[in-house]
Amino acid sequence: MTADHPIIRVENVSFSYKVNQDQQIPVLQNVSLDVYPGEYLAIIGHNGSGKSTLSKHLNGILTPKTGDVYVNQINTRDRERIYEVRSQVGMVFQHPDNQIVATIVEDDVAFGLENIGIAAHEMRERIDASLEAVGMSAFRHRPPHHLSGGQKQRIAIAGILAMRPQCIVLDEATSMLDSYGRQDILAVIRKLHREGMTIVTVTHHMSEVAEADRVVVMEAGQIVLQGTPREVFAHQQRLRELHLDVPDASRIAALVHQEWEPFSPNLIVNEEVVEEVNRHVIKQAEASGT
């Protein structure tokens, strides 16, 4: 994967919000990060760690104070080419209601396409395909306020997909949803990722993090931990200090490991715990000669 060019390259980015004339709140400090094609990246951190701000830099919604962000070699400061940046990196936000512009589902999906100047006949094809991809074809003529939160988020994803991006950034896109809605969105994300879409998800649901290829942990505007979910969740103590949870599976595995050495502490999904338990049960059975 590292042989490829990164889709998104974040170089030494710092950012601060201006409170008033002489007071600034630093939000990001010298953050560097590469996102590679086809990758599933999760960004975690507690509230105010800068993870959302970082995600808003990925398609030029915010531009860094210092440092640069490149999307396929295009600097996000380049306002002339911001269309290209934003159609390559799509973004789904937290609140399902606040990203729908139109009063009919298909018109909302068309909104982005109208903005980038796609011809009408091509729009129809793309809208069909993207509503199909999120499983919302049956709802295309519905008004959005009759949909559930999860369905609205799927529409928001369809609106992004229609623009044929290479990467989708989800900025806590599941945090306002009930667990059914969240499962729906995760299924869509999983499917898109399997089909080659690059996914960046900002979340504090650790079960979502376990599915990612790589996890970045933010604290006070900096990246403090990075690695595969297994590597990151191995640092339970450190994560606790950062007020972050670990998946239930990891916690259980670690507790059992404390009590009983041979049990592997490094498990992140529920199925692994079941397997590990089975493995030990079988071993015990064999040892006792039955």
Added chain:
Amino acid sequence: MSAEFELSRNITIGQYLPTDSVVHRLDPRFKLAAFVIMILAIAICGTYVGNLFALAICIAMFWVSKIPLHYGLSGVKPAIPFIIILATLQLLFYGEIARGGTVYFQYGFVTISSESVRLVLVSAMRFVEVIFLSSVLTLSTSTTELTHGMERLLGPLQKVKFPVHAFALIITIAIRFVPTFAMEMEKMMKAQASRGADFGTGEWWRIIRRTKDMLPIIIPLFNVALARAEDLILAMEARCYMPGASRTQYTHYKANGKDYAALIISIFISVIMLYIPW
């Protein structure tokens, strides 16, 4: 008590009701033009029969567009106090201006004549007609169609630098958020009521008190509206929206026979309304 908080159920503007009638399928440009013509005719027509005719047409519109009439009536209900206030004021103060006809009653500055009574009744009818017509329009036309129609009709103004598209988008978004805010307000009323706030128990004539009662809802509602607006801007920008940039349009309208027919019928109805002498 519960019905008091059901706001989103009472709002008809911006709620498209897809029944797939002939009215729904009209080209929005033509529908809008016909609507404007009818509204103008209603505004000008000052006769009883003309207005009764218009009222009959408006009710018939519900039937033609397969929309239950109670949708229109629920739009009229909140307007009743205004209609009554307007009627009272007109009855008291318009007698001097709308002179003529038989004088029924005179005391001091109050003159009630057949002319002022006519004015009162006609205004009340106009009110209802306009509400009915706009309900049919908004229930049978998605707001996107509406704004598309408006955008196309206003298109020529672009030549004098009028930001037609931005204007259309502002209206779409405003309408799109009406049900959202109604729901939001419902939630806030319930939240405040559950903490002992008191809506609607004050006597209706104590207007100041009743207005003050609404403050704990209005202020958070503004707050939420601003937060939502901020989110919406981000979401729009993330989807490449640039104010003033050229865009393509997904929907293309092609007028056919029924659209021209609708326009001609509306002109015909208007002419009848204006020429009815009573």
